[in-house]
Structures are given as structure tokens and as C-alpha cells.
Amino acid sequence: MQDRPPSSSSSPIQRLIEAFNRLPGIGPKSAQRLAYYILRAPADEARDLSAALVEVKERVVLCSRCQDITDQDPCRICTDASRDPAVLCVIEEPLDLRAIERTNSFHGRFHVLHGVISPSDGIGPDDLKIAELLVRLNGPDQEVREVIVATNPNLEGEATAMYLARLLGPLGIKVSRLARGLPSGADLEYADDVTLGRALEFRQSVE
Amino acid sequence: MPARIPRVTHTEAIVLSHRRLGDADRIVTFLTPHRGKVDAVAKGVLRPRSKLAGHLEPLTRVDVLLAHGRSLDIVTQAQMLDGWPGLHIDLDRLSSAMYLLEVTDRLTLDRGHGDDNLDAAPMYGLLNASLIRLARGDGTHLATRTFEMALLEISGFRPEWRHCVACDTPIDTARANWSSLAGGVVCPECQHIHPEAVAIAATVLKVLRVIQNGPYEEAARVRLNPELAAGLEAVMHALMRATTERALVSAQFISEARRAGVAAR
Numbered sequence: 001m002q003d004r005p006p007s008s009s010s011s012p013i014q015r016l017i018e019a020f021n022r023l024p025g026i027g028p029k030s031a032q033r034l035a036y037y038i039l040r041a042p043a044d045e046a047r048d049l050s051a052a053l054v055e056v057k058e059r060v061v062l063c064s065r066c067q068d069i070t071d072q073d074p075c076r077i078c079t080d081a082s083r084d085p086a087v088l089c090v091i092e093e094p095l096d097l098r099a100i101e102r103t104n105s106f107h108g109r110f111h112v113l114h115g116v117i118s119p120s121d122g123i124g125p126d127d128l129k130i131a132e133l134l135v136r137l138n139g140p141d142q143e144v145r146e147v148i149v150a151t152n153p154n155l156e157g158e159a160t161a162m163y164l165a166r167l168l169g170p171l172g173i174k175v176s177r178l179a180r181g182l183p184s185g186a187d188l189e190y191a192d193d194v195t196l197g198r199a200l201e202f203r204q205s206v207e
Numbered sequence: 208m209p210a211r212i213p214r215v216t217h218t219e220a221i222v223l224s225h226r227r228l229g230d231a232d233r234i235v236t237f238l239t240p241h242r243g244k245v246d247a248v249a250k251g252v253l254r255p256r257s258k259l260a261g262h263l264e265p266l267t268r269v270d271v272l273l274a275h276g277r278s279l280d281i282v283t284q285a286q287m288l289d290g291w292p293g294l295h296i297d298l299d300r301l302s303s304a305m306y307l308l309e310v311t312d313r314l315t316l317d318r319g320h321g322d323d324n325l326d327a328a329p330m331y332g333l334l335n336a337s338l339i340r341l342a343r344g345d346g347t348h349l350a351t352r353t354f355e356m357a358l359l360e361i362s363g364f365r366p367e368w369r370h371c372v373a374c375d376t377p378i379d380t381a382r383a384n385w386s387s388l389a390g391g392v393v394c395p396e397c398q399h400i401h402p403e404a405v406a407i408a409a410t411v412l413k414v415l416r417v418i419q420n421g422p423y424e425e426a427a428r429v430r431l432n433p434e435l436a437a438g439l440e441a442v443m444h445a446l447m448r449a450t451t452e453r454a455l456v457s458a459q460f461i462s463e464a465r466r467a468g469v470a471a472r
Binding site: 025121122124126159162165166185194195 | 255256262264265267302308309455456459
């Protein structure tokens with residue numbers, strides 16, 4: 001390891017900076033800092049990082065049932081016999097699954113849509129994993145009695161939830177949505193009319 | 208001495224769309240009555256405790272304060288005036304409202320420098336009135352068709368349903384062809400100029416004329432059976448596609464939502 005890093009015009013370090021710069025949320029300065037950190041770090045750390053990057057691209061696939069990202073197909077949640085097979089939670093992105101799992105309040109299975117219906121972004125129902133959901137519900141997951149649509153509480157999430165409710169109607173499955181209301185730590189003064197209205201509509205008695 | 212440019216704009220606006228900017232910000236596209244379409248950065252709206260987030264969703268009419276930035280304005284305050292709750296209880300109304308937002312966005316130019324006195328009030332009023340009609344449960348077909356026709360007129364793309372677009376000859380509804388690229392009806396003699404023109408049903412053409420002549424209450428008296436409604440929709444969607452020069456995903460979504468409904472019944 002040299003005391004001073006080589007000139008940034010040398011090819012490998014420049015390539016590394018450019019590679020970091022392509023990542024979301026990483027600007028040129030941050031890319032430079034990360035690249036020089038790697039340069040100064042022990043060789044093992046750099047090798048671990050590079051192996052992890054290669055592994056994630058080679059071994060991680062979409063679960064053929066729930067469409068979550070996984071390193072085994074079907075994924076651990078789909079093969080977990082302790083999960084309630086009668087309840088399915090439909091979510092937008094794999095990160096939403098991690099958020100719901102952190103609550104420890106849901107013990108059913110998941111289905112990841114990989115997006116929501118968003119005409120302004122050119123995304124329609126055919127661009128989502130809705131066909132795969134129908135295949136599941138008509139085939140291996142016929143015991144599902146309730147589908148909880150956990151899309152974000154915005155226009156696109158609402159349109160997707162209503163579309164799914166209409167689509168799943170003929171299957172005789174109960175379709176529900178996550179409750180909408182005020183988040184913890186919110187300030188009523190700044191709440192929008194829709195959120196405050198829903199919070200009043202779905203109020204709960206205090207025990 | 209040049210007029211001093213105000214540092215902030217206080218205006219009413221309809222949120223047309225938004226897109227993500229970085230980890231917690233969004234660029235929100237507004238339609239305003241006096242500045243037309245305006246993009247502005249809403250900082251921190253993706254954070255759970257954001258005070259602006261709920262007020263800046265598409266399909267919301269807001270009272271907004273915009274601070275003028277070098278390239279984009281910054282949203283400093285927003286208060287929802289109308290969220291049209293009636294749109295959020297029915298998929299047909301919601302998908303039609305999304306279509307209204309998309310075509311408005313496509314047919315409105317971005318505000319350039321020095322366009323601060325742009326008169327977008329007719330377009331703003333039209334979108335607001337049409338969303339009210341959809342939300343209160345007027346027929347989605349009629350509310351959407353009257354919106355499309357008026358929007359094309361305001362944007363300078365008024366379709367011609369009475370006279371041939373090539374030779375100005377009055378057209379008989381019983382034997383009419385029409386072309387989305389030419390923007391109206393074509394007489395048999397001018398068919399060679401517009402070979403893409405196809406036949407249009409007499410009843411469809413008559414209703415298009417009624418809708419174009421207005422007022423809305425007059426058009427609202429027409430009884431639209433499913434076949435007639437489908438014919439009108441096919442013509443107007445083709446016209447909007449030709450005018451905006453791109454496929455409209457929300458138009459496809461309206462059809463897919465309806466198909467899902469048919470399957471449900």
C-alpha cells in the first residue's frame with residue numbers, strides 16, 4: 001500500500017469512482033471518498049466486498065411463488081410451515097416485506113408486485129407481477145382466504161389496490177387494505193383532510 | 208426600470224404528478240391558473256413526519272406557496288383545498304381521473320422564463336370542473352369526452368366534425384370517414400388525401416357534434432348505451448393519442464380496469 005493514493009487519472013481507481021458514482025444517491029465526491037476508502041482498506045475487506053457483489057448477482061433470484069428476492073427458490077417464507085397459508089399480503093417492493101416483518105404482527109405469506117400502476121411513469125397492470133398472483137391463487141395457494149393489499153397510501157397505491165380488489169372479486173377472496181390514519185408523532189394541525197378524515201372514520205374506542 | 212420579479216408565488220394549483228428526487232424529496236408538477244404547468248421541489252416529503260406530504264398527492268387541489276429558485280421553484284407551504292373524495296371510492300372514476308391528469312400533463316407546455324403571466328385559467332377551470340363531475344358520479348364517459356373535446360379546443364387542436372378537413376365540404380353523418388392524424392372527418396372525394404381515414408358510425412359522429420357544441424348540460428341529456436360509449440371512447444382515445452404523439456398508459460388502464468370489472472361480474 002502506498003502512503004499517498006495514486007493519481008485519480010489512473011484507470012482502475014477512476015473506474016471504481018465511476019462505478020460508485022452510478023449508484024443511487026452517490027454523487028462524484030462521495031464516489032471519490034468511497035473509492036479511496038477501499039484503496040486504503042485491507043485487501044480482505046475489498047475481496048469480501050467484491051465477492052458479495054458477484055454473489056448477489058449470481059445467486060440471488062426472484063422466488064417463483066412470492067416474487068421476493070431470495071437466494072433459494074422457493075424462499076424461506078414460502079416454505080415456512082408455521083406461516084398462515086390463508087392470509088396473503090400483497091406489497092409493492094421487497095423492502096416493504098422487510099418493513100412488515102420487522103413489526104412481528106403478520107404471520108401469513110407475501111406477494112411482491114415490483115411496482116404499482118402509475119400511468120405517469122408508463123406502468124400499467126401488465127408491468128407488475130399480477131399475472132403471477134392470479135396463478136398462485138388459482139393453483140398452489142387456493143387455501144388463501146384473505147388478501148391484504150399493503151400498497152402505499154397514495155394515488156398509485158390506491159389505484160392498484162382497487163384494481164386488485166376488482167380482479168380478485170370472482171375468486172371469492174376477502175380483499176382488505178391497510179388502515180389509513182395519522183402516523184405516530186404526527187401533528188393534527190398539519191394533517192391533510194383525507195388522512196384526518198380517514199382517521200376519524202376509522203377511530204377506535206379507548207380501552 | 209424592469210418590473211421586480213416576485214420572490215414567491217402564492218397560488219391555487221392542481222397536483223398533476225410527482226417524481227422522486229434523491230432520498231426524501233420529490234419534484235411535484237402543478238397546474239396553476241396563471242403560470243400554467245410548474246415543477247417545484249418539495250423537500251423532505253418522503254419522510255414519515257413530513258407536514259407537506261399529504262397535501263401534495265396527485266389529484267389534489269391545493270393552496271401553495273412557491274419560492275422561486277434558480278432552476279426549479281421550492282414548495283414552502285401547501286394546504287389541501289379539495290381531494291375529491293368521490294374519486295377514491297370507485298375504480299372507474301379513479302382511472303378516468305388519472306387519464307385526465309395524464310392528458311393535461313401531455314398537452315401543457317412547461318412554463319418558460321418570462322411566462323409568469325401565462326393564462327392557463329381556462330385549462331385549470333376545465334380540469335377542476337371535470338374532476339368535480341367525475342367525483343360526484345356523473346357518467347365517467349360523458350365527463351371524460353366533454354373534457355377531451357374542450358381540452359383539444361383550448362390547446363389549439365379543435366377537431367373538425369362538421370366539414371371535411373381537406374376541402375371544407377359539409378359532411379353527411381350517414382357516410383362519413385374520419386382520421387385521427389387529420390383531426391376530423393374526411394369526405395369521400397378527399398379520401399385519397401387521407402388514406403388512413405376510416406368509417407365512423409353516424410350516431411357516434413352526432414354525439415361528438417353535440418358534445419363539441421356544448422353546453423355540458425345539453426350533452427348530459429344524451430343517453431349513452433355501452434356500444435355508443437365504446438365508439439366515442441375509441442374515437443377520442445385515438446385522437447388524443449395522435450395529438451399527444453404517444454401511447455397513453457392511463458387510457459389502457461381504463462380499459463383494463465373495465466375488463467377486470469366485467470370478469471368480476
